[in-house]
Amino acid sequence: MSAKQMAFYFDQNRCMGCHACVVACKDWNDVKPGQARWRRLSDEEVGTFPDVKVFNLVMSCNHCANPACTAACPVGAIYKREEDGIVIVNRDLCQDIRACLVACPYGAPQFGDDTSEPVKQASWAVKHPMQKCTMCWDRLAEGLLPSCVASCPQRALDFGTAEAIAAKYPTAVRTVVGFPDTDKDANGNTLKSGDTVPSIFFKPKA
């Protein structure tokens, strides 16, 4: 465990599924249009018309307390910061092995393509090294909230240390409709590295 763990909070009741957070993330982090998206929106419809409930879920990297990605990466390109628990990929080290993509239960590791990343940076070993949410660490360093959190017109997202979030939302839970199993990889196999313990809290849709 890191000394401190930053975490997200998501109120599934408030989210209308508008993609403002998705685009705010792309804009801030200069992720060009294309398949890579650090924050993603999914929805699940339960019931049949007209008695249907829509469960929206936006997810980025959950900066897990026990990250499956770092455990899976054979070149050690992904690491977890001691001071705040943020999981960071060193893109220079990435070899495009994509073991993280298989290991991560949440689809957080992202890979660009030639449209979104036309120019390979000199320091990169591969054309499209893994990229993902940084919790907007550059904004955090300046005392700003993550771009996604500050963008939500519905105030569905919040952010803080895991302790602060748990204290602020005492009834928060650790999973919600649409959220994957925290101990299974992308193929549904149980992770050898153990439960990821994602740094996200929820208010489930009533």
Place this chain on the structure above:
Amino acid sequence: MSIKEKLLDKANVTRRTFLKGASVAGATAALYGCGGGGGGKTYMEEDETVEVPKIIDATIINGSTPHNCGGRCASKYYVKDGVVKRIVTDEGTDKNALGTTANDPQRRSCVRCRSRKQWFYRNDRLLYPLKQTGNRGDVNGFVRISWEQAFNEIGTKLKSVIDTYGARSLHCIYASADSTGWSGAAVNRLFNMLGGSLPYRDDYSWPALDHVATFTEGAGYIPEGNSRGDVVNAEHVFLWSYNGLEAIWGTQSGWYLTQAREKGIPMTAIDTRVSKTAATIADELVTIAPTTDAALILGMLHHLLTTRMANLDVSFIKAHLHGFFDDPAATSYHSSVAAGTYVVPNGASLSAFVMGNVAHAENGAASIYPDTIGYNVNTSGTLTDPLAGKRAPIDGQTPKTPEWASAITGVPAAKIREMANTLLDKNCSIWNGSGFQRHSESEQAVWLLRVLSVVTKNFGAAGCSYGMQPWSWVSGPANGMGVSNPVSSTLTSILYDATEMTTTAFYANDTKNTIPVFTWLDALENGGTGQSRWNDGQIKALPVGIKCIFNFAGNVLANQSGDVNLSKSVLADRTKAELLVTCEHFMTASAMMCDYVLPGTMQMEKPGASTGWFSEEVLSVPGVLEIPGEVKSEYDICAGIASVLGIGAQYTDGKTMEDRLAAGWAAGVTAGTYDISYEEFKKNGIWKPTLPITIKYKAFREDPANNPLNTPSGKFEAYAQWMMEDYQARHYNNLDSYGTLENTGVIMDAKRPAGSTSMRFVYPIPMYIPAVEGRHADGSHPDLLGRETAGYKYTLHTWHMMYRSHSTLNSVAYLNENYKKDVNGNPAFLPETRKPANGKAVKTWEDGVYEPVWVSPVDAAKLGLSSGDRVLIENDRGKIYASVVVTQRVPEKVLYIGQGSWHSKEGSIDVGGCANSLTHARPSRICQGMTLANDCRVKITKA
């Protein structure tokens, strides 16, 4: 074994061999002792970590990119060398105290303004003036010209049109993409200095809301309700056809409703599908067959008039609502309206109509209304209307019971009663949207909702409201561009027969010297010939048709109006319009049809200011961005044309746009409106006054006689004789020779003070009239045009989606990738690198990037469709491609597509997926408004 396989083959690959492999693959950093693989260390050694990047060194500018969504929210731009690097929104304090004057939330923007980097910086942006050298609409016919040539040619042609046909033949067409207001102001100033132009009234969005509110509540614009914040005082909220969270009806409105809901206020949505709004904040969704809202309200009124009669406050209703009950001796609160001239004959009131052939104790007779209504359309000649001689049911003699309403609407009768009871028993606020008025009988439900709000006393008190917040709180600085239109006053005697009116004293509207905004195409096609495609009295009276259109910052010509293919065929005819000029950012479908396409500045490339809907703030739009290519502001463009015509100096008055705004702001400071200087305003990017919580119509509710409304009766009008008279004054022959009223009833008007027994096409009360291409829940829709047998078994229903505002932003890749699809159903967009060949124009759209269409799982199964399939949606007006989204959020038989995608034809098919390639151009019955965007039958096949 590939390197990847080797690397993954952890059992056999040692760390050492990996390191070799890594350097072979070109890894530059030193690697040692890292975590991963064996699940060992999690933290990397110091020199393997990445530095937190510094936020780029840029100037932060507060501003906005206001266009015609209701938000007009705040943005902050990280600008470096005149280029936007990053966009964030209001990051000030989020002070939420809804319902109090302390409420001051962040004006957080939606996805549309977050996506603007992909709008500002696209290589397919228009960068220099283009001239069409071929036939209109030919993408290959455009050639690059200089501004000098553009000004000279446009100026010369403009002068020749004015000399030949008069200023009446000019039209500054409805355009809404530039909410700084410069585009419209620039053209109108030019035209008005040259003698004026043919003016329009109302707008494309809310024509029925505008028209009906004008006549039935004396409002200047739309139905007016309490401040948004007052919603916290309601005991129940009805969201009627309201998708304000997605469309953004006023910045933060969704957030306000969310807070109200979290306080425990129940919310009922009445909609045809599960919209984003309904899915997010409605506790209950009442689904209704499209275009049948009026029947639902009539069923509620019947329940109130029968089962709940003992609980109705009859004297209150009579004091506040004219003509809900028969009132042959009605007197007005206004002494100027002579006794006996504005009365409600026995059996003619709305409640009599609701009761049908059943007597009601408050009324003098049972309903005088017939069972059918006709269409006031051309019955002979080349423009003969297929509706000629057809009659729709209005069930004048039938009691409009909840069961009657249920059969039409599909809403269970018990639910209709329950909603009526809630409205009567609780303090309710009704927030309306406008989809329920997008059909051929648009006026009726809008009107009935106001009636319902008065009968149930849901207006004029805390928590009791129907309509939208008044707009007059704050306004942006005047730009001093106004010059009155000299043509207007010359039109009154031509377009209006005031002798039809009992009184003209209460106008808050301008029907007398304008054409309905939607009828420009008719004025272009038929103006000056004495004919009208739609038998519109005012179009027939026009002495000359439209000969020149300036389309600045709009896409109405060939995208946002009904029946695009019809529009294009009329626009293509150079004997009709002799000069078509568009000023745009991109090659839209409308630009494509023009003779000259001029590149205009975007918001933030020119100075401006804007207010959002329900204006709680004024936003600054500083012109700080570098202007690309040869792009010019609309102001400079019109000044350039004015110079050619010798009025350049008068046009600008020697002032820049910035000068004008600064002067307007200073005047506002002097007048006590603004309490900060222009410089402070620009620095803050926003001006936010403290706003009171308005309870609209409070004085009228409490003392109507001394605070009458601006209507002839002085009350809300369930019986609006003057709205019917206004229709007649617009040169419509309203007497339907088909037959007479029932029960020897009469209807009076100024010309027939003793009353006439004739049936009419427009009555003084609201009714339920089936939409021309509508459908009923029980299959009883009359289908007068035989759409069902022609194979058009599906209703096409449009909505205002999250990822555009009307047609603005349709090509923004950050938005497109979230909803548009390729032929295989994968996310698709036009890359920002797409660009025209040198000196040429780009096509409006490319095949392969499709608009989504929502289909119910039941229909999808029947049609053999899955999500991601490409489909052809078609009718006798056009064909479009779209990409299927199978969803439980929509009912069977109705297909949902966002309005505003860009029409672009490959062969006979619009690959851009513009809904208006399929919709009708028929104006609605009374106000002649809008496209029939929810009144459209189609067929759908896999393609």
